[in-house]
Amino acid sequence: MDWQHVKSREMEYFQFNWKQVTCLYSTKHGNAAFVETFRPVMLKQVHSDTIVDTDVPHRGIGDGLITHTPGIHLGIRVADCLPVYLFNKERVCIIHCGWRGIINGIAQRAARFMDTYVYTLGASIGACCYEIQEDVAQVFETAYGSAVVPRGDKYFLDLKKAVQQDLGIKPLVSSLDFCTKCHPEYFYSFRGGDREARNYAVITSSTAGTTKGLPEETACRTPRQLTFR
Ligand SMILES: [Zn+2]
Numbered sequence: 001m002d003w004q005h006v007k008s009r010e011m012e013y014f015q016f017n018w019k020q021v022t023c024l025y026s027t028k029h030g031n032a033a034f035v036e037t038f039r040p041v042m043l044k045q046v047h048s049d050t051i052v053d054t055d056v057p058h059r060g061i062g063d064g065l066i067t068h069t070p071g072i073h074l075g076i077r078v079a080d081c082l083p084v085y086l087f088n089k090e091r092v093c094i095i096h097c098g099w100r101g102i103i104n105g106i107a108q109r110a111a112r113f114m115d116t117y118v119y120t121l122g123a124s125i126g127a128c129c130y131e132i133q134e135d136v137a138q139v140f141e142t143a144y145g146s147a148v149v150p151r152g153d154k155y156f157l158d159l160k161k162a163v164q165q166d167l168g169i170k171p172l173v174s175s176l177d178f179c180t181k182c183h184p185e186y187f188y189s190f191r192g193g194d195r196e197a198r199n200y201a202v203i204t205s206s207t208a209g210t211t212k213g214l215p216e217e218t219a220c221r222t223p224r225q226l227t228f229r
Pocket of ligand 1: 125127181
């Protein structure tokens, strides 16, 4: 079971199914139709570790969404950053993982909220293309060792490897392994020159959760200020 390429007249997208859960990732083809069709709940994203419980009132700011309500589509916008879809029988969660979000701890936070889970990874910029500055590389080398790939006098970051260190290898059930910069035929890429346009990552579950409430509060928090670029 892996990600499938879905083509209809209006749009093309990638889809991964796991029991009652559906994970989607848009392409350039029918990008607007994708949003109109699935109508995901989305947030103002700020590279934080804030995960919003959409089942309770919230301010609409953060980089992750979680719900136990069936039929709700949770969405995030990405153009090179990595969308991570986590799910279990009771909840679905989707998080926006760039280097800032990962260092801020969003993946670890999602793991705590979900407790037991499996997850899949969407497309993101790959270690082939994701050059990072030396100061960022140093931070990642300390926290995520092998996620930093040195080549010549440059440093590249493997976002998927870093997230796998936070979430574990065992619960990883699939990965949409395209580099968004290397595949402009499908995806928008910020590093590839797309300044405004975004790809959409969406998760939904068709069945209801059996428990309510989360183990800790998910109110919006001010993202930790980072001093490097
Ligand atoms: Zn690439």
